[in-house]
Amino acid sequence: MVKLAGYVERILYSSPNSDYKIIVVESEDGSHTCVGNIIINEGEYIVLEGEEIFHDTYGEEIKVSSYEVKISNDELSIRKYLGSGAIKGIGKTMAGRIVDKFGDKTFEIIENEPERLAEVKGISRKGALTIYEQVSNQRSMRDAMIFLQKYGVTTGLAAKIYNLYGNELFNILKTNPYKLADDIEGVGFKIADDIAGKVGIEVDSEYRIKSGITYVLSMAAQNGNTCLDINTLKSKSVEILGVDYDIDKYLKDMLIEQRIKVCNIDGVDFVYDILFYNVEKNIAQNLLKIKDGYEKFSINDDILKRVESGIDLHFNEEQMHAIKEAASEGVMVITGGPGTGKTTIINGIISMCTYLGKSVKLAAPTGKAAKRITESTGYEASTIHRLLEITKGGDASEEYVGRDEFNPIEAEVIIIDEMSMVDIFLMKALLKAIPYGAHLVLVGDKDQLPSVGPGNVLKDIIESGVIKVIELKMIFRQSEHSDIIVNAHMINDGKKVDLTKKSKDFVYVKRDEAYSILGATKTLVMDKLPSYVNSDIGSIQVLTPMKKGVLGVENFNKYLQSCINPKDTGKAEKEYGDKLFREGDKVMQIKNNYDYEWEYENNKGIVIERGTGIFNGDTGIILQISEFANMMRIRFDDGKIVNYKFEDLSDLELAYAITIHKSQGSEYPAVVIPLLTGPMQLMNRNILYTAITRAKQCVCIVGSSEMFSHMIENKSTQIRYSGLKDRLKGRI
Numbered sequence: 001m002v003k004l005a006g007y008v009e010r011i012l013y014s015s016p017n018s019d020y021k022i023i024v025v026e027s028e029d030g031s032h033t034c035v036g037n038i039i040i041n042e043g044e045y046i047v048l049e050g051e052e053i054f055h056d057t058y059g060e061e062i063k064v065s066s067y068e069v070k071i072s073n074d075e076l077s078i079r080k081y082l083g084s085g086a087i088k089g090i091g092k093t094m095a096g097r098i099v100d101k102f103g104d105k106t107f108e109i110i111e112n113e114p115e116r117l118a119e120v121k122g123i124s125r126k127g128a129l130t131i132y133e134q135v136s137n138q139r140s141m142r143d144a145m146i147f148l149q150k151y152g153v154t155t156g157l158a159a160k161i162y163n164l165y166g167n168e169l170f171n172i173l174k175t176n177p178y179k180l181a182d183d184i185e186g187v188g189f190k191i192a193d194d195i196a197g198k199v200g201i202e203v204d205s206e207y208r209i210k211s212g213i214t215y216v217l218s219m220a221a222q223n224g225n226t227c228l229d230i231n232t233l234k235s236k237s238v239e240i241l242g243v244d245y246d247i248d249k250y251l252k253d254m255l256i257e258q259r260i261k262v263c264n265i266d267g268v269d270f271v272y273d274i275l276f277y278n279v280e281k282n283i284a285q286n287l288l289k290i291k292d293g294y295e296k297f298s299i300n301d302d303i304l305k306r307v308e309s310g311i312d313l314h315f316n317e318e319q320m321h322a323i324k325e326a327a328s329e330g331v332m333v334i335t336g337g338p339g340t341g342k343t344t345i346i347n348g349i350i351s352m353c354t355y356l357g358k359s360v361k362l363a364a365p366t367g368k369a370a371k372r373i374t375e376s377t378g379y380e381a382s383t384i385h386r387l388l389e390i391t392k393g394g395d396a397s398e399e400y401v402g403r404d405e406f407n408p409i410e411a412e413v414i415i416i417d418e419m420s421m422v423d424i425f426l427m428k429a430l431l432k433a434i435p436y437g438a439h440l441v442l443v444g445d446k447d448q449l450p451s452v453g454p455g456n457v458l459k460d461i462i463e464s465g466v467i468k469v470i471e472l473k474m475i476f477r478q479s480e481h482s483d484i485i486v487n488a489h490m491i492n493d494g495k496k497v498d499l500t501k502k503s504k505d506f507v508y509v510k511r512d513e514a515y516s517i518l519g520a521t522k523t524l525v526m527d528k529l530p531s532y533v534n535s536d537i538g539s540i541q542v543l544t545p546m547k548k549g550v551l552g553v554e555n556f557n558k559y560l561q562s563c564i565n566p567k568d569t570g571k572a573e574k575e576y577g578d579k580l581f582r583e584g585d586k587v588m589q590i591k592n593n594y595d596y597e598w599e600y601e602n603n604k605g606i607v608i609e610r611g612t613g614i615f616n617g618d619t620g621i622i623l624q625i626s627e628f629a630n631m632m633r634i635r636f637d638d639g640k641i642v643n644y645k646f647e648d649l650s651d652l653e654l655a656y657a658i659t660i661h662k663s664q665g666s667e668y669p670a671v672v673i674p675l676l677t678g679p680m681q682l683m684n685r686n687i688l689y690t691a692i693t694r695a696k697q698c699v700c701i702v703g704s705s706e707m708f709s710h711m712i713e714n715k716s717t718q719i720r721y722s723g724l725k726d727r728l729k730g731r732i
């Protein structure tokens with residue numbers, strides 16, 4: 001770690017999209033090139049700390065880890081600061097004239113007697129005022145950044161906070177920093193509480209207690225709950241606030257202020273953050289409206305026969321029933337495990353609609369799932385986000401949703417696959433955009449893991465008993481072809497699976513210790529499986545329940561990266577937080593982002609198509625990392641090429657191994673599942689079932705057969721609190 005203090009002599013590079021800069025700092029012992037996210041102008045005085053690094057092209061540099069900016073009052077630095085382009089309307093010449101006139105008193109004059117700037121030739125009184133506003137805004141923004149950095153707030157978040165509140169920020173920080181936690185995504189109760197403590201806000205302040213209660217509800221939402229029973233809410237609030245208060249009093253206030261709602265379900269009071277309450281209520285109302293407001297399609301046996309002959313198989317009774325019901329129900333659910341014929345029914349419904357002249361839209365929650373259903377039905381599917389024309393980072397909040405009740409989806413039948421992944425926010429947005437009279441068909445496996453976001457939408461709808469449900473039981477893919485399917489159903493039914501039985505597609509590799517599991521997994525991924533399933537290394541997916549620990553995703557990725565794509569002087573690298581990306585690495589996008597621009601190139605490297613949108617679960621390879629251009633070039637599996645700015649790297653993770661949660665909706669030729677130990681709430685049947693059903697040709701379990709059996713027995717899937725089922729039933 002080195003420390004440095006000096007003037008910013010030059011800004012060599014400034015990213016147009018972030019605070020990333022390459023600057024030259026003139027200190028007592030000469031010039032130094034420094035790089036990092038820095039908000040600064042030429043001529044300002046910087047005191048920084050950083051690490052010395054060596055760049056192949058630019059030589060020695062200091063990578064800045066923390067800094068403080070001071071505007072010096074000496075004439076040269078004022079001249080540089082004003083002339084740096086930071087203040088609109090002042091160039092180098094004008095800066096020279098201002099400093100010639102006011103010398104080292106320039107800032108004092110700008111701040112205290114700005115009208116005097118008009119004494120300088122070429123500056124009007126109005127111009128003087130604009131200069132004053134800009135200088136003081138810049139100063140307060142910088143002050144705010146420095147202030148927030150002290151509380152561990154990153155520069156990106158600090159800028160977001162400042163942009164929202166402007167100069168009101170200090171006032172808010174001093175009176176109610178908890179407002180930040182309410183208003184800004186990324187500021188949780190903990191950061192707000194830390195600031196509050198430092199600015200001297202009392203622990204028993206009303207703001208603090210209410211903010212703590214909201215925080216407990218939001219943490220519950222992160223675990224999938226839309227509400228929380230009142231006793232748990234009270235005890236958790238007391239726990240995080242660290243003081244024993246009469247929480248009831250504050251809950252009553254929050255009820256009056258319409259910040260929360262309380263619903264009684266079976267004699268227990270459940271508390272909702274008003275946001276979740278409204279979303280859940282909206283889903284129930286709209287779902288019932290769609291259910292009742294439909295128009296039956298008239299079908300006859302002739303049409304069904306034609307559908308069947310088009311698909312070239314005989315539907316069994318269940319399937320025929322499902323297709324008929326899709327014609328006569330406003331909303332219906334089709335649920336079943338792998339190989340039970342869901343896709344075949346979707347095909348049948350689409351084909352029936354074609355004969356009836358009804359328009360169909362088919363969609364799924366992720367890009368991968370949409371691609372998969374497109375391939376298996378031959379009918380173009382989109383993501384639900386695309387169907388709803390959601391823009392801006394894929395956020396389903398209303399302002400960015402293009403399709404709604406005023407501009408509904410243009411289709412008479414809307415089929416959604418992989419419904420188990422849909423959370424309450426996406427469901428609300430979807431239902432709002434269903435046109436009057438349209439039929440909605442929801443397809444999914446209710447035993448897959450529930451959505452990452454809050455809610456238990458598919459299960460709640462099924463259990464409400466209000467919506468028509470077709471549960472498929474018959475397995476079409478036969479056991480002689482696939483142990484994966486048979487075992488998946490056995491696991492789902494809680495039946496013991498014999499791992500010692502020889503199988504072509506369900507393989508067990510016994511290992512008793514974490515590091516030997518790592519080694520065996522590597523051998524499978526690199527040497528054995530690619531030729532066995534006729535695929536490349538990149539298509540073999542390691543799926544693990546956990547993020548942390550030797551067998552967690554993070555460690556697995558580091559290990560597999562070092563084996564599959566080791567360090568090499570020819571491969572550039574980029575560190576981002578505790579992640580290290582290297583050219584050639586396999587990576588995954590972990591959010592839907594509709595703004596990323598992609599292009600397709602032909603084999604001569606000429607761009608032949610452009611578009612936008614990269615989706616949660618999309619995987620690709622890093623082609624190039626350029627520190628100078630501040631970007632990383634990635635080619636996704638479907639050929640799209642995207643330039644990621646470094647500040648967007650939080651959207652990317654190494655993907656040699658991914659969590660089972662993240663694998664939902666995706667399929668791979670072969671999966672390797674390492675199992676040894678882990679937290680009991682993760683090592684359960686639901687997780688194992690989801691992991692196994694991701695594999696098309698081969699599942700390899702590496703590790704402990706006892707843990708495998710334990711997971712089948714462990715049904716303790718975390719309970720999700722939600723009122724949707726009871727709301728649909730009209731009980732609340």
Ligand SMILES: Nc1ncnc2c1ncn2[C@@H]1O[C@H](COP(=O)(O)OP(=O)(O)OP(=O)(O)O)[C@@H](O)[C@H]1O
Nearest residue numbers: 313314315316337338339340341342343344476477
């Ligand atoms: N009535 C039927 N008669 C014969 N084969 C059938 C019938 N229905 C489906 N199949 C076949 O069974 C296999 C599994 O069906 P399908 O792909 O529709 O199931 P799925 O529930 O969508 O499976 P998954 O969830 O694994 O994708 C397919 O090969 C399909 O052609």
